[in-house]
Amino acid sequence: MSDTDKYHLPKGTSADGPYDLLVTPESAGWGHSGLRILTLGPGQAHTLSTGDSEFLVLPLTGSCTVSTDGRAFELTGRAGVFASATDFAYLPRASEALISSADGGTFALPSARTERSSLSARYGPMEDVPVELRGAGACSRQVNNYCLPGTFDAEQLLVCEVLTPGGNWSSYPPHKHDEPRPGVESELEEIYYFEVAGDGNGFGYQRVYGTPERPIEVLAEVRSGDTVLIPHGWHGPSIAAPGYDLYYLNVMAGPGQDRAWLICDDPAHGWVRETWESQDVDDRLPFEGLTRR
Numbered sequence: 001m002s003d004t005d006k007y008h009l010p011k012g013t014s015a016d017g018p019y020d021l022l023v024t025p026e027s028a029g030w031g032h033s034g035l036r037i038l039t040l041g042p043g044q045a046h047t048l049s050t051g052d053s054e055f056l057v058l059p060l061t062g063s064c065t066v067s068t069d070g071r072a073f074e075l076t077g078r079a080g081v082f083a084s085a086t087d088f089a090y091l092p093r094a095s096e097a098l099i100s101s102a103d104g105g106t107f108a109l110p111s112a113r114t115e116r117s118s119l120s121a122r123y124g125p126m127e128d129v130p131v132e133l134r135g136a137g138a139c140s141r142q143v144n145n146y147c148l149p150g151t152f153d154a155e156q157l158l159v160c161e162v163l164t165p166g167g168n169w170s171s172y173p174p175h176k177h178d179e180p181r182p183g184v185e186s187e188l189e190e191i192y193y194f195e196v197a198g199d200g201n202g203f204g205y206q207r208v209y210g211t212p213e214r215p216i217e218v219l220a221e222v223r224s225g226d227t228v229l230i231p232h233g234w235h236g237p238s239i240a241a242p243g244y245d246l247y248y249l250n251v252m253a254g255p256g257q258d259r260a261w262l263i264c265d266d267p268a269h270g271w272v273r274e275t276w277e278s279q280d281v282d283d284r285l286p287f288e289g290l291t292r293r
Contacts, residue, residue, distance in 0.1 A: 004218045007208065011225030018046055020106070021227055023191060025113055028229050032156060032253035033189040034111040035227070038099065040064070045100035050091050053111040054119070054157050056147060057097070058088040058249075060195070062105015066121075068097035073123045077105060081195050081247045082163065082287050085144045087126040090154065093117050108193065110147075112157035112253030124152055133281050134170075139272070140282035141170035149259055158188065158252040158261055164204075164240040165284040166197075171236035173269040174207070177252075177262060178214070178232035186262040188254040190230040192238070194222045195247040202244030208235045234266045245287075 009021070016022040021037040028034075034053060037060075038046055048055065057066050059077030066073040066089040073089040091097050093114055099107065130151050132143045145151045147159040164170040180187045196202035203223050210216035210233035220228055240246035252261065265273070 003208075003216050004220050007218050007229040007231070008220035008222070009227040009229070011223065014227065020225065021193065023227065023229070028189070028231070030189045030231055031255065032113045033191055033251050034113070035191045035193060035249075035251050036109040036111070037106065037193065038109060039106045040099070040101040040104055042104040043102065044104065045098055048091070048097045048099060048109065050093050050095045050097070050111070052093055053113045054093050054155050055091040055109050055111045056088050056157065056159055057091065057099060058108045058110065058146065058159070059086045060106045060108055062101055062103060062107075064099055064101040064105060064107060066091075066097050066099055068095055068121045071121060073121075076126070081161065082197050082245060085126050085129045085131060088124045088146060090119070090122050090124060090147075090152070092119050092121060093155075095121060097121070108249055110157065110159045110191075110249070110251040112155070114155040116155040119153060119155060131286060133285050135172070136276035136281050137279035138168050139170070139172055139276065140165065140168055140285055142285050142287060148261055154259065156253045156259060158259070159250065161247065161249045162238070163287050164238065164246040165282055166240050166244045166246070167242040168282060169237040169239050170246070171238040173272050174209070174234040174236035174266040175263040176232070176234045176266070177264070180256060184262060185264045186254060186256050186260040188252040188261070190235070191251040192228045192230065193249040193251070194226045194228075195224045197245040197247070198243070200224070203241050204244065204246040205239040206235075207237060208233050210234070
């Protein structure tokens, strides 16, 4: 089996029970990061037991109510991932929640295995989500920073989403975070979950490649509902085909107790960042309904 076949999960190939996608640390062959995609029809509900992991409930489309420990969080959600950012809910380990949706929707459930339980369930308002325009020129993209150090507290979990206009490159320059080097690089497993705007024919590409000491080689054509696992190595670019805006949800977690997100550029391509100083941010950004912060 090639690395692409192993780490690229086309839509539907990792469905299980109520989940359109089920990635656990066990199924991924690592120790911490997980992701479930849950679709509920109108009036449907699902009980989530978090076990040894913390979770977010993050609407991709639609709205829902998250009930846990005698509290109910009403998530307004959104019409779709290109329409706006969203509000969300946080669930600690060893808890149980009922996710119900009056009108139906699709909900991402990113998770991280953790031994700590210092935080309680709580609500994350959409207006508190920092929206960043990153890069410039053909490397322009938008990042919605839901659950990162300094934006929202969690034990181990890191979550953001990236929106890339058609024809642009993101996750570029290629970078990695697979070695614990204090102040330089943190060790994090990462999941990319993709959606593509348009009529269903849209696509993009995801590259992952390794070091001589830890080889890996992935070049995947990705479509809506696809997932790419990144256990280690340089990852990027994520390429949006012209005419098709690209969305991906990033889920990261690792063994480090300081919950740091530190990356190291591939030295062969890191110089590209310097070229952004003379370029403007793509005027298609931010996506409709979002304001730059």
